[in-house]
Amino acid sequence: MALPLRAAATGGTAGGRATGTAHTRLIENTVAAFAGTPDVGARPEVRAKLASIATTARSRLTAMDRAGQGELFQGIPLGTSDPNLVTSYQYLYEIALATRTPEGGTPSGPAGDTGVQRRVIDGLIWLHEHYYGDQSKGYYGNWFTWEIGISTHVSKTLALLADELAAYRPELAATYVASMDAYLRNGKDGDVDLDSRFHTGANLADITTNRVLQGAVLGDDARITKAVADQLTVLATIDPYDLRHGVTDGFYADGSFIQHASVAYTGSYGRGLLTRVVQTIKMLDGTGYATDDRLVRVAQGWVVDGFAPLIFEGWLMEIVKGRGVSRPTTGYADTAEVVEAVVGLSAHATDADATALKGYVAYLRQTSKATLDPSAFVSPVSIAAYADILADASIPARDLGPAERHVAFNAMDRTVHRRPGYAFALARSSSRISRYEYMSGENLMPWFQGDGAHHLYLSGQDQTQAFGIDYLTTVPPHRLAGVTAPVETRHTVPELYGTLWYDNPERGFTSSSEAQNTYVYFPRSTHPFSGGAALGPYGVAGFVQSDDVAYAAKQSGGLPDDFVVYRDADATKSWFLFDDEIVVLAAGVGDTAGRAVTTTLDTRIAAPSDTLALTGRLRGGAPWSGTGTAPLEWLRYANATRAASVGYVFLGGPPPAVTLDTVTRSRRAVRLSNPDLPVTKQLFAVTVERSAGAPHTSMAYALVPNATEHQLAAYARRPLTVLANTTRLQAVVHRDLRITALNAFTPGTHRAGRLWVRGPGSVLLRERQDGTVAIAVSDPTTERDTVPVVIRGRRMRAVAADDGVRVGRVPGGTRIVVTTRHAYGRSFTATLR
Known part of the structure; x- marks a missing residue:
């Protein structure tokens, strides 16, 4: 009316x-x-x-x-x-x-x-x-x-x-x-x-x-x-076991942020939430409508635990942007919005909190590889306050977390691993978290973005030249870094249905309907195993790749005949995150439907004028360079123009294929409203190719950021040992760090070195120089009540242990039982002597 x-x-x-x-x-x-x-x-x-x-x-x-x-x-x-x-x-x-x-x-x-x-x-x-x-x-x-x-x-x-x-x-x-x-x-x-x-x-x-x-x-x-x-x-911090009004959207105890019920979204909706809350703080100041400092305290916690780990040298990472990843706005511009919110928040925080927030603003300005333009701020007041912070020599420029850290955002299936020279960001999915988000003609080809896709950011680089919209535009969707995908032609939603969504009101499919959300916009995967254990600055993460809920529903007759679904390839993967390397194990790699499958160990883009070099060594010791498929012991990608390099150490599996192509595509290919701007990039990839009908296989390799050839050659002395690489158990030992880590994917007892674990579960053990042993245990499925672990060898007692960790002795070792019920994948730690 x-x-x-x-x-x-x-x-x-x-x-x-x-x-x-x-x-x-x-x-x-x-x-x-x-x-x-x-x-x-x-x-x-x-x-x-x-x-x-x-x-x-x-x-x-x-x-x-x-x-x-x-x-x-x-x-x-x-x-x-x-x-x-x-x-x-x-x-x-x-x-x-x-x-x-x-x-x-x-x-x-x-x-x-x-x-x-x-x-x-x-x-x-x-x-x-x-x-x-x-x-x-x-x-x-x-x-x-x-x-x-x-x-x-x-x-x-x-x-x-x-x-x-x-x-x-x-x-x-x-x-x-x-x-x-x-x-x-x-x-x-x-x-x-x-x-x-x-x-x-x-x-x-x-x-x-x-x-x-x-x-x-x-x-x-x-x-x-x-x-x-x-x-x-x-x-309110979201407690998945005690939901208020049934809402799963918001910040979780581990710093994760979810919007649309199951999408990892700190970098878009979370950014908007932070901005809006800080604006509300400003509006309500002195009015009496907000009678305590909850808004300020909680928003500050979001910045420390939720945003700061995801911003590397001024760049807000892509793994938490949902469909926003297809927009031409850069990670630097996204961070500018966070900076304005932090500037506003610092004016309402007190004492040490205000100093820390201001110091973080100064730190971002100091480390960003793009000059932040404060004229992009919404508020003129923020611009003046920002200038005051930068001009104040008494404010120490300081990050809100240590330079060496491992952050397990298990509530949103994301992992961030940071060292002074690099940051590694990993996106997974599960029966709890969506594989991707498509909506409104944005993020048109998202199918594999939650299948273990990673971004390896190198320090000192302008990330617009390595990632962002041009990466998504020029890298084929089935060759995103870290992804195992079937080789097949897939069609976007507008291509399939002629509209921006699947329109079938009789079956409940309208724009923004629950059916549309569940099966079109942001479908979840169907396997529960996604997560891992964190021990100080080290971590292990695991993931069982599975079909999404749309494919599963179509097989059971639950979706209309004209609704198109796609089957995923098979893979079980683990990431072991250390200081100088990220070790990746993949088992059961293949396709039950008999399609060809590509596993992309890494993909990097470079400007057409950049000078690239690809060098390596074969398993027999002979030098190697260029492109092609070869039984490599190690490979080094170097961009001389950018002074950037990444090494790849091959610990087992079929020979990798190395390619270097020049690709031109329009940014409109990934988002209908993007300008029809052609982008040309050199596209480097190292992959393992499996032909149609080939049996399932396994592979093991390490990514070595900023690697030199001398450093890569040293891996022949095997500081890394693969203890197991199957779909039941994946485990690695790092001898220099004295770390053993594993993922047990299936029920039953699994053994790796000194560790015995009744799976499923993730375990990371480190033997320290002072004679103590530190251990971290988690349940990546979020479905178990307890995870029992035995450390074989001399019996030990607990020096310190989290609540929920019981330590006892058994013949030939020490037994640890971790109560993981309602822990939602978080790690429990103990120190033993």
């Missing part, structure tokens, strides 16, 4: 301007956060931002002047395109923003121009009367448009123009708020519904922040209070 332009929202004041000191303060805080303050406006560091705001507003006003029939802005036709309607509201916000910047800060802009403000208000009225106010005609396209996208721009615009609204059209705020409530169709009675699968995580933060602003402009205390209370639920 259409809401009349003079409708009033329940619980609000009759006028559009908020009454009361708290409401006024909230609106003033909002204006300051987005438009700046007079003091900030006078800062030279802020001039470029204010000039950009003014320039954008002038261009929007020009587009408004030139609008044709059915347009508010030239070139943005309305009536059938919900993205165009969002854009129209965005443009109105950008004009309104320029009118609230400090006068004098934008010498040629519309700052303080009430005439321009009234044009914005008239634009709001026109859009409401023609394209938004009738809810029976609206809500086409994406639900996000109507519940979050439009409301975000409108709510901020109402706050920015609160004074002029009160003088010019005092009824408009109430009218718009009533409409925004009516469009909250996944809510309850025009409000948030904490039991809705749409009102979770970052989406819930967006909705509640909008409702806080709406309450301020209406003078509606009840709306603000409830919105703040609803947003505070986002702060």
Whole structure:
């Protein structure tokens, strides 16, 4: 139904301007956060931002002047395109923003121009009367448009123009708020519904922040209070064994972040959540609506445990970006948004916490290989605060974690292993976590991104030349680094169905339906084993590759005949993460369906003009160089132009194939809305190829970042020994580090060196120089109550042990029983003597 332009929202004041000191303060805080303050406006560091705001507003006003029939802005036709309607509201916000910047800060802009403000208000009225106010005609396209996208721009615009609204059209705020409530169709009675699968995580933060602003402009205390209370639920650490409102979206105890129920998403939705929470902190400052520092404390914990491990030399890693990985925005630009949030957070933290956050900002600026442009910040205030932090010599530039660390994000099937010279990022999937995310024409060829795909970032490099959008564009999807995949032709969702989703309402498949989410947008795998054990800066991770839920459902007749599914190849894999190398074991590699299979040990891209060298040694000792298939003992890839190198040590398996090609593809191949920009790269790959019908095989190799030929030759002395490499057990010994590590994938007793374990489970044992033995144990399936381990040899006693670890003696050794029930894959450690 259409809401009349003079409708009033329940619980609000009759006028559009908020009454009361708290409401006024909230609106003033909002204006300051987005438009700046007079003091900030006078800062030279802020001039470029204010000039950009003014320039954008002038261009929007020009587009408004030139609008044709059915347009508010030239070139943005309305009536059938919900993205165009969002854009129209965005443009109105950008004009309104320029009118609230400090006068004098934008010498040629519309700052303080009430005439321009009234044009914005008239634009709001026109859009409401023609394209938004009738809810029976609206809500086409994406639900996000109507519940979050439009409301975000409108709510901020109402706050920015609160004074002029009160003088010019005092009824408009109430009218718009009533409409925004009516469009909250996944809510309850025009409000948030904490039991809705749409009102979770970052989406819930967006909705509640909008409702806080709406309450301020209406003078509606009840709306603000409830919105703040609803947003505070986002702060709760997700306990998978005690879910609140059934919600799995949010941050977990190990720093993982999930959105869309099963997608590892710190780098996109998590980034948006952090930004929104920090903006809420700024808005509520001094209003009395937030009576404790929970928002600040929890957000700081997210930065330390969730974001900092995923940012390497200023680059936010791809493994946590979902479909956003296909966007041309760089990892450096993604980090800039995190930096702005940390800058804002540091102003509200206290003492040592504030110093640590500011030190992290300085550290990111110091280590990033791209200059962070603060004019990209949303808030002029953030720009000034950022400049103050960098200018303060008393703030030590320092990371929020050690340079040598192993981070097991087991709740989202991700692993990050860092050393001063490199960072290794691993993406897996399971019956709990999605293999990939495709949606809305983004990430068109994602099929293998959660099948053990890795990114090996080298220190000192510009990562835009090695990864990011150009890596995804030029590397074939079945040859992503670390992946075992069938050699076959697959088709994207738009190619298969002619739309951006599978459309079959009779069988429950509509856009954003649960069936669409489960089987098209972000399907989970079907095997539970994905995870591993962490012991200080070392770790082991394991993964059993499996078909996804769509393929399984199709085999049982649970999906329509025209619904296309793809079968995965077979592989069981382990990663052993040490100091100088990452050892990878793969067993059962092949294909039950008889297809050819490629296992890609690594893939790297380089500019066409970069000078590359491929050198190695054959197993018989003869030198080798170039490309081809050969029984190599080791291989070295070197990019002389970038001073970058990676070594590969072959510990067992079929001879690898080395290729070096020049590839040109358009960025549009991975995302429909990307510019049709051709990208040309040199594409290096080292693979193991299995022909159609070949028997399953195994292989073992090590990745050696920054390797020299001398270093690679030294592996002939075997500091690394493979103890087992089967689909039941994979185990490695690193003699120099005195580490034994294993993954036991199946039930029963498994033996590797001194270790006996009743599987499934992951174990890492290190014999220290002081005579103690440290051990870490986990259950990567998350399904076991206990994992028993025996260390053969002299009996030992516990010096220290986590809760849940029992140490006893058995004939010929020491028995450790770890209670893993409801641990969700986390590691338990003990020190023995």
